[in-house]
Amino acid sequence: MSKDLSVSILIDFYGQLLTEKQAEALDLYYNDDLSLSEIADVMEISRQGVRDFIKRGEKQLAEYEAKLGLAGRFTQIKAKLEDINKLVKTLRVSMGDKEELNKIESLVKTISDKV
Amino acid sequence: MSKDLSVSILIDFYGQLLTEKQAEALDLYYNDDLSLSEIADVMEISRQGVRDFIKRGEKQLAEYEAKLGLAGRFTQIKAKLEDINKLVKTLRVSMGDKEELNKIESLVKTISDKV
Numbered sequence: 285m286s287k288d289l290s291v292s293i294l295i296d297f298y299g300q301l302l303t304e305k306q307a308e309a310l311d312l313y314y315n316d317d318l319s320l321s322e323i324a325d326v327m328e329i330s331r332q333g334v335r336d337f338i339k340r341g342e343k344q345l346a347e348y349e350a351k352l353g354l355a356g357r358f359t360q361i362k363a364k365l366e367d368i369n370k371l372v373k374t375l376r377v378s379m380g381d382k383e384e385l386n387k388i389e390s391l392v393k394t395i396s397d398k399v
Numbered sequence: 400m401s402k403d404l405s406v407s408i409l410i411d412f413y414g415q416l417l418t419e420k421q422a423e424a425l426d427l428y429y430n431d432d433l434s435l436s437e438i439a440d441v442m443e444i445s446r447q448g449v450r451d452f453i454k455r456g457e458k459q460l461a462e463y464e465a466k467l468g469l470a471g472r473f474t475q476i477k478a479k480l481e482d483i484n485k486l487v488k489t490l491r492v493s494m495g496d497k498e499e500l501n502k503i504e505s506l507v508k509t510i511s512d513k514v
Contacts, residue, residue: 300466351415354469357513361476364506368483371499371506379494384486388503391479391486398472 290355294345297355301348306341309334358399365392365399405470409460412470416463421456424449473514480507480514 292314299307305327312318312326313334320338324331349355372389376382407429414422420442427433427441428449435453439446464470487504491497 297469298467301463348416352413354412361510361513364510368503368506371503375490375497375499378497378499382490382493384490384493388483388486391483395476395479398476 293355298345298348302341306337309337310341313338361399365396368392408470413460413463417456421452424452425456428453476514480511483507
């Protein structure tokens with residue numbers, strides 16, 4: 285099993301829709317970077333049991349994203365927000381320090397924290 | 400039954416997770432503004448059947464939002480994007496037409512279309 289980083293994002297979006305065990309196994313595997321054996325110890329189940337929870341959970345997350353596409357939408361938004369930040373920096377060079385530019389930068393940061 | 404406009408937003412976010420019948424009844428009721436009787440005719444079921452699909456669908460949508468909160472996050476983002484747009488307009492008054500401002504405006508529009 286290879287650790288796909290994008291699964292972490294899907295856990296963040298749809299993790300609440302998984303069963304408690306699936307969510308726990310995925311969280312330990314992807315966010316805490318534990319091995320299957322370590323997770324088996326923590327959850328007091330077999331290594332194969334852990335593998336099943338993770339596989340099933342990954343499948344569910346992928347299905348939610350295929351249906352709703354919200355993680356994809358947020359990722360696109362994040363990229364555009366970075367573009368806005370670059371433009372604000374360019375404007376600051378040409379116009380000097382403007383209160384409005386600071387405010388835009390702060391709003392972009394607030395939005396980024398939500399996506 | 401009162402038509403809560405925010406249900407339309409939840410349909411947009413989580414409608415794909417409902418059963419086909421629930422999604423159809425809710426779509427006709429909230430997006431096409433049909434009456435219960437009209438929907439009953441379209442779906443060839445009783446008026447009470449329509450009411451049940453809608454009630455059950457609304458409950459599911461509310462549960463998804465309570466768990467995931469994504470519609471709420473998008474709504475907050477939308478408000479912040481409008482604030483950015485206002486600041487860009489203010490800057491345009493003080494600085495004249497700048498290419499970077501046009502680009503920021505266009506990026507904000509692209510993001511708004513995704514939320």
